Amino acid sequence: MDLNRIQLVTDAFPCFSLVPEAAWRHPDITVERFSTQLTMQQGHLFAHAAFVLSGKVRIYIISESGREVTLYRVQRGGVCVLMMASILGETGYEASAQLEEETELLLLPVDVFKDWMDHYKDLRQFIYRNMINRMVSVTSLVEDIAFKPINARIAELLLRRTTDSHNHLSITHEAIAIELGTAREVISRSLKEFEKAGWLQLGRGRITAIRRDALQEKLFPSDW
Amino acid sequence: MDLNRIQLVTDAFPCFSLVPEAAWRHPDITVERFSTQLTMQQGHLFAHAAFVLSGKVRIYIISESGREVTLYRVQRGGVCVLMMASILGETGYEASAQLEEETELLLLPVDVFKDWMDHYKDLRQFIYRNMINRMVSVTSLVEDIAFKPINARIAELLLRRTTDSHNHLSITHEAIAIELGTAREVISRSLKEFEKAGWLQLGRGRITAIRRDALQEKLFPSDW
DNA sequence: GTGAGATTGGTGAGTAAGTTACAGAAGCAA
DNA sequence: TTGCTTCTGTAACTTACTCACCAATCTCAC
Known part of the structure; x- marks a missing residue:
């Protein structure tokens, strides 16, 4: 990651501001661009925590009969909490993800991500906030489906x-x-x-x- | 909190093991017992993070027409993520909680909780794990309601x-x-x-x- | 352009689930 | 026992989902 890129990333994710330049030099930290309509199953992405720099990702679940429900969307400045669940290995659960626009992702290797989570309070708080917001949005989805x-x-x-x-x-x-x-x-x-x-x-x-x-x-x- | 109590708490929540005895002396850290069938609305509890030591709490949402859905239950060794959302002030959202059994809660004042979250990695990881698990369970609830x-x-x-x-x-x-x-x-x-x-x-x-x-x-x- | 194939939308018929409105049965307390 | 409350059963109706199929519209190779 060069200085230019680091700047672009911290613009979208202020929670990284305190991460020193040296830490970004890790060779497996990359920014990748993915094209529209790609549907992600489990792949190399799951060895990384993905932060969305641009574009739009739809997170959804699909039944055996093929019906789908959209859980939420992730855009610039967001992370996918459910993907993180898979990454951190806490559960076998996996939702599906579909790119609705050409999308750029910052990919942090899991060990780097965990390390940074320990060291940077801003990052931690950002992740909390994200988890809580997703929790709330999925909860109100339950409410909509059940009652409306x-x-x-x-x-x-x-x-x-x-x-x-x-x-x-x-x-x-x-x-x-x-x-x-x-x-x-x-x-x-x-x-x-x-x-x-x-x-x-x-x-x-x-x-x-x-x-x-x-x-x-x-x-x-x-x-x- | 006396030594005895601290022991009881850390039995249920190993994530507190590294919290020194001195930190527990904070006067507003208490263990309280609540009786069956109490339905909690927003109250003094929301100035605290609540950790369940015994009993069972049902977290649910209720529609205007009065229909309910149970989101999940919290038992010994668990915390309520949605309550935490309210506590941390990230959202106005509130689910309802009902005690299904006589329940003992460890109540940590919000500022103590936030402070400990910064200092104790075990606690952080415990809270992550909890959030992720709830996220997964609510997500599979969506799946059940929508598809089954x-x-x-x-x-x-x-x-x-x-x-x-x-x-x-x-x-x-x-x-x-x-x-x-x-x-x-x-x-x-x-x-x-x-x-x-x-x-x-x-x-x-x-x-x-x-x-x-x-x-x-x-x-x-x-x-x- | 034209025709083949794919995508999108419309509709009927049947089933499943939610709503409204009661009524009867079982338990409880005075 | 009587009266009250809680719990269950059922019918009739509406809404939502499923299945099957066709028609309209678009796309693209020729």
């Missing part, structure tokens, strides 16, 4: 992914289904209802004219 | 809570529903089917003559 009707979850997704000035979206019904952990048909039917209600317009691979106000009001009545 | 049919989840619960030599259980349908995050009627129906199939016998507040082999075989066919 599917059309409310679809509406939430549409609201999250649009703004009042950008009220359309390029996404397939299948992709929404995978995101929410349900079947494509269920999404198609719900979206059709939304269209009939005049809240949006359906096209192949895209949803347009999304009336965010209507979605908001109908699905989360005033007092929310 | 309800009768398989009921069967799993019955199998988990019985042994071949202890093939009965005192539990209400309501309690199972709360555990799994569904409605009581759903449980009653499934259990009735199980009874009709001859896999168990239903009584008020109890399930007897559970044929574990049958549950195992029928719901997770051989190749699992």
